[in-house]
Amino acid sequence: MIRKTSQTPPIIIAHRGASGYRPEHTLAAYQLAIDLGADYIEPDLVISKDGVLIARHENEISQTTDIAEHPEFAHLKTTKIIDGEIKTGWFTEDLTLAEIKTLTAEERIPEIRPQNTDYHGILPIPTLQEIIDLAQKYNVGIYPETKHPSYFQSIGLPLELPLLTALQEVKISVFIQSFEVSNLQEISQKTDILLVQLINHTGQPYDFTVNGNTNTYQDMIQPLGLKKIAEYAQAIGVNKNLIIPSNINNKIQSPTSLIKNAHAEDLLVHAWTFRNENNFLPVDFHNNPQQEYKLFFELGLDGVFSDFPDTAFTARGDR
Template sequence: MKKSTLAVLAAGAMVAIAFPQTATAGDRDHHGGEPIVIGHRGASAIRPEHTLLSYEAAIKLGADYIEPDLVSTKDHVLVARHENEIGGTTDVENHPEFTARRTTKTIDGVAVTGWFTEDFTLAELRTLRAEERIPDLRPDNTAFNGLAQVPTLDEVLDLARRNGVGVYPETKHPSYFDSIGLSLEEPLLQTLKRHGLDGPRAPVFIQSFETGNLKELRRLTRLPLIQLVNGSGAPYDWVAAGDKRTYADMVTPEGLREVAGYADGVGVATTRIVPAGPDGRLLQPTTLIKDAHRRGLKVHTWTIRPENSQLPVDYRLGDPASPAFPRATGDVTGWLERLYGLGVDGVFSDDPGIAVATRARLF
């Protein structure tokens, strides 16, 4: 492959990183060719997640897709946040004008206390600034606290189009947002269409942990849909309906057959591909990838993170007794090599540069 060098802003310094030039997101054969790399919430290992700073870094590091998690404002504008509760990802607690907005809500059956995007208009939300969500794990990212606003979906799509990358939006808590009259699906499709991203070959995947909204989307769009599969638990819409099935049932051959009726792939926790034993060490891989491919489903896996505490025990490096051990970088390339070797069609990575570089050596 032809090599190119891009200057990438990383950890507050300009660092030259070489990686292979690849086809644009819309051109790659995602099932039969190289696996795609999805910048998980951007490049969240080196920038506060779900900010334009993070998405820009992911693009410069070579990500094929950038991933905005979508929630709604009070005036029904879609914005990128990991959760609709924003106490941990913005400086809202420093705004006395919003003190009275702090409240407790039940989200997917769980009581959550904080500030919520659906209680703010976009104009109000824009007065806030983004902050690092997990500063103990990623202290360097706190240097960027206060520099970025909460981005809208429109801004994310503009950035992606200018740079020739795809977008991989997730609808967060769709049943909850439906229940308060702020459905996510219609404005998502309308915004994608406005940006010319509404055909089956558009560089877009739409993902959800629930099933009902994906089935609804299947009737409304030809865009590829991805059923997310957690490592435990069950889709909230199943729980709310009294359905006793779980995500484990979803990844059986019969469950995958059902998924193939409304989705184009599954986005699975890595433990669904390579489970861990009681001691945290990895066991033999499951047959999920083969079973999904037999049903014509792509398999994208999440999340590849560089820190020891976020890696399987087998791929951790250094002295576990060290206070810095949890946030120190482990053998993330070795973990990626194993997942690529098992035949995944894509990886969600907090540091997409490592995922792209590892892919370049293997394909």
């Protein structure tokens, strides 16, 4: 049994680093997250043409790097279908690591976080190994997500083997997360690392779509679905609306029984994503994001994904 006791504080997972303060998935964002009290730093993993895992929100990188300003890569702009969606831009799997290292990170939502644009042109794209080295230096955990695993498998660049190879010798705490199911089931046969089934409030895992499985994320949070998840994973990472829904007016509603039901299967429950800006908060918590954390902590949540780990840290201390 791995479920925490009532005395164990919920963990703070720095969502893509301290991404409220620095462009996401940069060593600067991860370093600041560590400085602000995060227990884990969270890289989303995609892969380069030569098989190196790097941290980006998506494999299409026109929104999170300055690649459009690099004429030497203009010929690589293309259109692909990724998990059923048409995407146009530049893709990590078409660039070598050396080429990716010539790029710098850019703020993904500059209209909401204009202060982060001050770092444009400065911060390189980190590899998984660089993130591991940083985490081990400060003895914090890492919480990597495999992005689009079925897609990368289909083009001969699977994420799982290089991820497990990179984690073989680490001495820090690790969770591996995925929105897909089959790759977590595969990983569970090869490692004792704790696994996290990610669950959104709509849709279904993309590998279900590929395989003709009609089950949805809503099916997965039912008692039978949670029992199945517990066969290969130790935690669920859920859209926070599955725990405390909001109505059409963005006001919070009564909590669901998801935490209780998951704990009944000895599954930890981590929720995403907690942010300070009113754009992302229910109206009940506008200008007071600490209260949102406190409400979730009172319900027995085991961990939060936060863009502002200092706010989460303060709220956890006040609970």
